[in-house]
Amino acid sequence: xxxxxxxxxxxxxxxxxxxxxxxxxxxxxxxxxxxxxxxxxxxxxxxxxxxxxxxxxxxxxxxxxxxxxxxxxxxxxxxxxxxxxxxxxxxxxxxxxxxxxxxxxxxxxxxxxxxxxxxxxxxxxxxxxxxxxxxxxxxxxxxxxxxxxxxxxxxxxxxxxxxxxxxxxxxxxxxxxxxxxxxxxxxxxxxxxxxxxxxxxxxxxxxxxxxxxxxxxxxxxxxxxxxxxxxxxxxxxxxxxxxxxxxxxxxxxxxxxxxxxxxxxxxxxxxxxxxxxxxxxxxxxxxxxxxxxxxxxxxxxxxxxxxxxxxxxxxxxxxxxxxxxxxx
Amino acid sequence: xxxxxxxxxxxxxxxxxxxxxxxxxxxxxxxxxxxxxxxxxxxxxxxxxxxxxxxxxxxxxxxxxxxxxxxxxxxxxxxxxxxxxxxxxxxxxxxxxxxxxxxxxxxxxxxxxxxxxxxxxxxxxxxxxxxxxxxxxxxxxxxxxxxxxxxxxxxxxxxxxxxxxxxxxxxxxxxxxxxxxxxxxxxxxxxxxxxxxxxxxxxxxxxxxxxxxxxxxxxxxxxxxxxxxxxxxxxxxxxxxxxxxxxxxxxxxxxxxxxxxxxxxxxxxxxxxxxxxxxxxxxxxxxxxxxxxxxxxxxxxxxxxxxxxxxxxxxxxxxxxxxxxxxxxxxxxx
Numbered sequence: 001x002x003x004x005x006x007x008x009x010x011x012x013x014x015x016x017x018x019x020x021x022x023x024x025x026x027x028x029x030x031x032x033x034x035x036x037x038x039x040x041x042x043x044x045x046x047x048x049x050x051x052x053x054x055x056x057x058x059x060x061x062x063x064x065x066x067x068x069x070x071x072x073x074x075x076x077x078x079x080x081x082x083x084x085x086x087x088x089x090x091x092x093x094x095x096x097x098x099x100x101x102x103x104x105x106x107x108x109x110x111x112x113x114x115x116x117x118x119x120x121x122x123x124x125x126x127x128x129x130x131x132x133x134x135x136x137x138x139x140x141x142x143x144x145x146x147x148x149x150x151x152x153x154x155x156x157x158x159x160x161x162x163x164x165x166x167x168x169x170x171x172x173x174x175x176x177x178x179x180x181x182x183x184x185x186x187x188x189x190x191x192x193x194x195x196x197x198x199x200x201x202x203x204x205x206x207x208x209x210x211x212x213x214x215x216x217x218x219x220x221x222x223x224x225x226x227x228x229x230x231x232x233x234x235x236x237x238x239x240x241x242x243x244x245x246x247x248x249x250x251x252x253x254x255x256x257x258x259x260x261x262x263x264x265x266x267x268x269x270x271x272x273x274x275x276x277x278x279x280x281x282x283x284x285x286x287x288x289x290x291x292x293x294x295x296x297x298x299x300x301x302x303x304x305x306x307x308x309x310x311x312x313x314x315x316x317x318x319x320x321x322x323x324x325x326x327x328x
Numbered sequence: 329x330x331x332x333x334x335x336x337x338x339x340x341x342x343x344x345x346x347x348x349x350x351x352x353x354x355x356x357x358x359x360x361x362x363x364x365x366x367x368x369x370x371x372x373x374x375x376x377x378x379x380x381x382x383x384x385x386x387x388x389x390x391x392x393x394x395x396x397x398x399x400x401x402x403x404x405x406x407x408x409x410x411x412x413x414x415x416x417x418x419x420x421x422x423x424x425x426x427x428x429x430x431x432x433x434x435x436x437x438x439x440x441x442x443x444x445x446x447x448x449x450x451x452x453x454x455x456x457x458x459x460x461x462x463x464x465x466x467x468x469x470x471x472x473x474x475x476x477x478x479x480x481x482x483x484x485x486x487x488x489x490x491x492x493x494x495x496x497x498x499x500x501x502x503x504x505x506x507x508x509x510x511x512x513x514x515x516x517x518x519x520x521x522x523x524x525x526x527x528x529x530x531x532x533x534x535x536x537x538x539x540x541x542x543x544x545x546x547x548x549x550x551x552x553x554x555x556x557x558x559x560x561x562x563x564x565x566x567x568x569x570x571x572x573x574x575x576x577x578x579x580x581x582x583x584x585x586x587x588x589x590x591x592x593x594x595x596x597x598x599x600x601x602x603x604x605x606x607x608x609x610x611x612x613x614x615x616x617x618x619x620x621x622x623x624x625x626x627x628x629x630x631x632x633x634x635x636x637x638x639x640x641x642x643x644x645x646x647x648x649x650x651x652x653x654x655x656x657x658x659x660x661x662x
């Protein structure tokens with residue numbers, strides 16, 4: 001763990017709470033998919049928990065995020081209610097989006113989750129717009145755009161960084177570099193040694209950080225958020241990490257290097273951080289066990305809530321297409 | 329009326345009309361902002377001056393010249409709109425919307441539905457197009473059918489300066505994303521002035537000329553040709569009703585079907601290529617609802633199924649000419 005000034009004990013434990021929520025939610029989700037009770041495409045964020053957890057403790061509900069199809073960790077870290085997330089993924093009226101968006105389009109403005117996109121590279125241009133509104137109105141809000149390493153090869157990435165830099169928008173670009181864009185290894189598809197090097201082309205700070213180190217991630221994120229909030233403009237963060245479940249849950253991982261995933265899983269950031277918290281005296285085994293149990297209970301209640309909620313009426317096909325309901 | 333507005337008695341062109349509408353919207357609502365390439369006064373207020381004077385009046389924060397980055401322009405407009413602003417984003421030419429299709433089709437059009445109504449995207453995308461200036465295959469297409477085919481986006485195509493004013497105001501204050509198509513070659517044609525501050529409702533067609541023998545349905549630039557042909561035929565005793573759609577999507581089928589139910593003959597005219605175009609959708613609806621009552625097959629006139637050509641001789645014939653419109657109308661009468 002990094003050797004810099006520590007955040008408070010409350011913040012340290014809060015980061016762990018968010019990481020644990022994401023990890024447990026993922027494990028339960030996979031179990032429920034396997035049981036056949038929910039049928040949905042699932043892009044697991046397992047292994048990437050530390051990134052949004054360590055970042056989101058420096059945001060409020062007034063701050064915005066735009067995330068992507070592999071985004072359950074970003075949403076949960078930002079505060080989307082667990083039961084509404086589950087109900088949405090189950091396609092129920094009680095979901096965040098009344099069951100009309102699904103796992104790739106979770107939206108929950110109350111917690112600042114403004115857009116979840118299924119299109120690689122599309123979180124960034126929209127995050128700019130959220131930041132632009134804040135800038136024009138003189139609000140101190142910050143917008144965070146999450147995306148993967150593959151998205152940094154899309155034109156919209158470059159358009160967005162350039163525009164944000166030219167206008168000094170209060171936005172933080174967070175690339176979660178998990179080593180693969182779909183099935184293709186980073187080196188095969190990406191010319192830059194580090195994605196953060198690309199920031200130099202836009203004259204903005206670019207920093208690569210171990211995204212599995214919550215403290216390092218916390219400090220880098222804090223600096224970028226403070227910079228954005230104080231009107232100094234955008235930062236590109238490259239958070240290095242690894243995904244434990246391949247691209248989409250159920251893929252065979254045949255494209256991965258032998259032993260690579262196993263090695264990453266052996267360095268699982270969630271138990272590693274837990275161990276560190278206890279060893280350093282920031283938490284006790286008993287206190288963390290209580291926290292974990294509470295999360296488990298919350299998730300169980302969310303699953304039950306989701307599965308017992310009603311499915312949408314067919315009339316929903318005519319609603320929310322336009323402001324005015326369609327007649328046919 | 330605002331002192332800077334053109335007196336209501338004076339004719340004006342579409343450039344002036346759109347400028348007045350933007351001015352009016354920005355004056356009345358601080359959430360209205362403009363984004364686009366070259367639109368601020370330092371960059372001459374747009375390539376034909378539609379936004380001239382607005383950055384001086386409302387500041388460079390609200391009237392922003394952007395990088396040549398269509399995805400970033402529309403993305404910025406979407407993000408700002410989600411949190412309550414009413415951005416007017418200019419995509420200079422309609423062909424350039426192709427570079428921003430993901431933002432327009434996957435995001436602007438769908439976010440209301442996909443969020444279950446929690447967010448919506450009240451943006452207006454201004455774009456100009458139209459053959460006639462010898463700009464060739466990538467600067468003059470009418471692509472409205474692509475957007476009309478997308479649930480969640482409105483497509484508006486005014487045929488006169490006064491309509492451009494009233495429809496632009498309606499688009500800006502509409503809660504759905506609107507694509508607003510301006511015809512470039514007729515930008516400078518003068519027309520009667522609009523009523524200041526008055527919005528023209530979206531989704532409602534305008535019966536521009538009443539008639540009893542045949543209905544011609546059109547929008548944007550070709551409306552003027554349809555009116556001219558109607559005048560010509562009236563001298564032979566043929567009474568042509570001209571329906572100006574004003575809004576392509578959602579399309580006012582009620583007005584179209586009521587008109588055709590009376591005249592029992594219909595021709596649809598648009599500058600876009602005929603194949604798979606808006607005319608096909610209208611013809612299909614007429615057939616579905618009025619099949620037994622029609623006296624002639626529904627006619628369609630559109631551009632040739634080719635890219636917009638450069639050579640003047642080709643460009644002139646590529647678009648629906650008055651002669652082709654007249655021939656299509658006559659074909660329904662024989």
